[in-house]
Amino acid sequence: MNIGFVGLGIMGSPMAANLLKAGHAVTGYDLSTERVEQLVGLGGKGASSVVEAVGGAEVVISMLPDSPQVEETAPLVIEYGRPNLLYIDMSTIKPETSRRVARQATAAGVRALDAPVSGGERGAIDATLSIMVGGEQEDFEAARSVLETLGKTVVHVGPAGAGQTVKAANQLVVGGIYGLVAEAIVLLEASGVDPAPGLDVLAGGLAGSRILDIKRHTMLKREFAPGFRIDLHHKDMGIAVAAAREAGVSLPLTGQVAQLVAAAKAQGHGSLDHSALLKVVERLNG
Incomplete structure (x- = not known):
């Protein structure tokens, strides 16, 4: 798949690397140009903005520090994403933020999941994360193969916000x-x-x-x-x-x-x- 990845920090960088190892095409964006360059060095493509990372992607994954960053990023993903885009936010944020993003995404024809993780940096590197997913069952099934590249335990736990x-x-x-x-x-x-x-x-x-x-x-x-x-x-x-x-x-x-x-x-x-x-x-x- 063509995957846009927003947020290449301690967790995001090894997760993006594992997606590359699995054969996906990954375009990454981060505020740190050094982290973007590291992804390029592994065979990924660098983006200079969220919009560029989203363009052409079948799946967009975000791994951001907190709710404000997701609230800033999600509207761009929803506006500039292709029709029927699968948007997986793997950040740890407030449940109400995930529910609000899901409502906005649904209204725009974007499929949104909240999929926070547990396992820390080691789990991200080893692709053994535990991933708890909130959203529609059908969208979860569409995302399962991508999520199973990143984690060992991948469970759909309920509607939007349940993962958080x-x-x-x-x-x-x-x-x-x-x-x-x-x-x-x-x-x-x-x-x-x-x-x-x-x-x-x-x-x-x-x-x-x-x-x-x-x-x-x-x-x-x-x-x-x-x-x-x-x-x-x-x-x-x-x-x-x-x-x-x-x-x-x-x-x-x-x-x-x-x-x-x-x-x-x-x-x-x-x-x-x-x-x-x-x-x-x-x-x-x-």
């Missing part, structure tokens, strides 16, 4: 687990127990998780190179809290996790990986 709601649930769980792993490390070290074998045992038991599998070693080394930045997780926790308010439910642990992530940002750790919640827990303990 599931992603909000994902982020509150991920943040909570990071916080608890951080507390486990602090407890083990303060008790004079070597945390490395301790976490090995936890990872092999009922407390095991994907986070323990891939992050426990770097957390113990205090290596927080960003796979997913605190700044972005802070944004996502705001979405989770807002979604809970809209649904009229009380999520007390989510509120605590949101404050922990907010503390990490306030302490200047916004550019670090979200596993840097360990730094917050350590600071609480002097």
Whole structure:
């Protein structure tokens, strides 16, 4: 397929690269010309604007930081896209933003899906992302082959906006687990127990998780190179809290996790990986 890709950041760049490896023709746009040049170096085509990336594309994928960027980009995709264009926004944004984009797209004859992802940079590189898709079932089936190039778990979870709601649930769980792993490390070290074998045992038991599998070693080394930045997780926790308010439910642990992530940002750790919640827990303990 001819695919336009808007947003070639930490996640978007490896995703676009995987589409190229699968044989698709990819035209990419990003505010960073360096990232566009990297895509060209892999065999893709560079675009100097969103409109240029969209022109002639059968599928357009966007992977952007937040709702404002999607709200700026979506009208251009909808206006300049070809008839019956399949528009897959894989950004993590507010559910109401995805619903509004879907309504605008439908009115213009564009098929829109919200398809946020989980798995971080490693998942994007390895094409093992978990992808939660909101939109019409028929449009999901049309997009399935493209999405399965990018992820290992691809699930249609409901109508427009549902993908974003599931992603909000994902982020509150991920943040909570990071916080608890951080507390486990602090407890083990303060008790004079070597945390490395301790976490090995936890990872092999009922407390095991994907986070323990891939992050426990770097957390113990205090290596927080960003796979997913605190700044972005802070944004996502705001979405989770807002979604809970809209649904009229009380999520007390989510509120605590949101404050922990907010503390990490306030302490200047916004550019670090979200596993840097360990730094917050350590600071609480002097």
